[in-house]
Amino acid sequence: MNRDAAKARVDARIDGERLWQSLMAMAEIGATPGGGSGRIALTDSDRQARDLFVKWAKEAGLAVRVDRIGNIFARRAGTDAKAPPVLAGSHLDTQPLGGRFDGVYGVLAALEVLRALDDHGVETRSPLDAVVWTDEEGCRFAAGMVASGVFAGKVALADALRLADPDGVTIGVALEKIGYAGPAPVGGVPVAAYFEAHIEQGPVLEAEGKTIGVVLGAQARRYFRVSVAGEEGHAGTLPMDRRKDALVGAARMVVALNALAFTFAPRPVITVGDLRVRPNSRNTIPGGCVFVIDSRHPEDAMLDRIEAAMRRACGEIAAAAGLGIAIEDLSRSDATRFDDRCITTVRRAAERLGLAHRDIHSGAGHDACNLALAAPTGMIFVPCEKGISHNETENAKPEDLAAGADVLLQAMAEWAR
Ligand code: HGY
Ligand code: MN
Ligand code: MN
Numbered sequence: 001m002n003r004d005a006a007k008a009r010v011d012a013r014i015d016g017e018r019l020w021q022s023l024m025a026m027a028e029i030g031a032t033p034g035g036g037s038g039r040i041a042l043t044d045s046d047r048q049a050r051d052l053f054v055k056w057a058k059e060a061g062l063a064v065r066v067d068r069i070g071n072i073f074a075r076r077a078g079t080d081a082k083a084p085p086v087l088a089g090s091h092l093d094t095q096p097l098g099g100r101f102d103g104v105y106g107v108l109a110a111l112e113v114l115r116a117l118d119d120h121g122v123e124t125r126s127p128l129d130a131v132v133w134t135d136e137e138g139c140r141f142a143a144g145m146v147a148s149g150v151f152a153g154k155v156a157l158a159d160a161l162r163l164a165d166p167d168g169v170t171i172g173v174a175l176e177k178i179g180y181a182g183p184a185p186v187g188g189v190p191v192a193a194y195f196e197a198h199i200e201q202g203p204v205l206e207a208e209g210k211t212i213g214v215v216l217g218a219q220a221r222r223y224f225r226v227s228v229a230g231e232e233g234h235a236g237t238l239p240m241d242r243r244k245d246a247l248v249g250a251a252r253m254v255v256a257l258n259a260l261a262f263t264f265a266p267r268p269v270i271t272v273g274d275l276r277v278r279p280n281s282r283n284t285i286p287g288g289c290v291f292v293i294d295s296r297h298p299e300d301a302m303l304d305r306i307e308a309a310m311r312r313a314c315g316e317i318a319a320a321a322g323l324g325i326a327i328e329d330l331s332r333s334d335a336t337r338f339d340d341r342c343i344t345t346v347r348r349a350a351e352r353l354g355l356a357h358r359d360i361h362s363g364a365g366h367d368a369c370n371l372a373l374a375a376p377t378g379m380i381f382v383p384c385e386k387g388i389s390h391n392e393t394e395n396a397k398p399e400d401l402a403a404g405a406d407v408l409l410q411a412m413a414e415w416a417r
Helices: 003-008 016-025 044-059 102-117 145-153 157-162 169-177 203-208 246-259 300-321 340-352 368-372 400-415
Strands: 061-066 071-074 084-092 126-134 193-199 212-216 218-228 267-276 286-296 324-333 357-362 377-382
Touching: 016 044, 016 102, 016 193, 016 246, 016 400, 044 061, 044 071, 044 102, 044 126, 044 169, 044 267, 061 357, 071 102, 071 357, 084 102, 084 368, 084 400, 102 126, 102 193, 126 145, 145 157, 145 368, 157 169, 193 368, 203 212, 203 357, 212 340, 212 368, 212 400, 246 267, 246 286, 246 300, 246 377, 286 300, 300 324, 340 377, 340 400, 357 377, 368 377, 377 400
Parallel strands: 084 126, 084 193, 193 377, 212 357
Antiparallel strands: 061 071, 071 126, 212 377, 218 286, 218 324, 267 286
């Protein structure tokens, strides 16, 4: 290791056992039968996870504050209270049948870094914040990464608070209900840098035997809500040729969207995972069907073409079946390129720690994609078993999780000194 590298390295290591234990304790909240986690945003299990994080943060002597969209910031003071903070975090909410590491790893790795810096008596000039972003997954309120979007100035707070779940409960009401409608303004403050540690949620690092992914950026993503209107009718009496069956129309659209993905190169990913039928009764012909399209591609321009093709395909199917159709833009995130200085910080930290690493792009979206709009941002990936995620069997090795947290410690300390 050269002298500069040795000088640059902060002499502190995280406690891997404490990190692992905190992950396993958090995984007991909203544990699912298949061994995963189910903590939908702003439900009681999300509240319990938040409460546990706040308890640990206070026990670690951190100052905790909550902003108006429920983002939680646990602060370790620096020597200069006025210096812009270095932030690190992720999300505690999960998919309905999610894993024990997606999001929660980045939150608890950030907390572990602050604990370890205390253990080793390391001072930083800037304050350090471990952050929990509200509702990253967007399963319930459909936008996804909405709270980090407000923090980064991409989404208006009022619009975010008005987002409603299928039962009409808004984010604002749900935040009040779980006691996390905080007083602090959302964002609008200078941030020195943001880092997010996350499992890769893909197979590359494990396949190549690499411990650290130096994340260069993330692909573009667009969500659309498609509402198909037909006519309710009696399943037993209405002849087949006189029906306006909204579910049959929607099903044809889902199949067409899937086929569309194979007609572009490089291929996008197009998914319909959320589909609701009205009135959802076995002996009533569906009069309405609403589904969400999740479409992603590395290039924005290609996603423009893919969006036009998707709108055309759905429109033609609706017209041919005499169905009404409305396609609403739910949320979009352009292709993200992280800050070159943060990318170098992560790469050098991996090298200093002697960890096998490689540059990588993220197929998944992250709160870091929003933070990148407001501050120098970088991400650290660690392998997960067979690349599986958004699945109860999601798994990762304690030693890889610890290595990622050590890289996070070096990265945060470098930007905070
Ligand atoms: O959907 C995503 O990319 C993220 O995992 N929420
Ligand atoms: Mn995630
Ligand atoms: Mn996720």
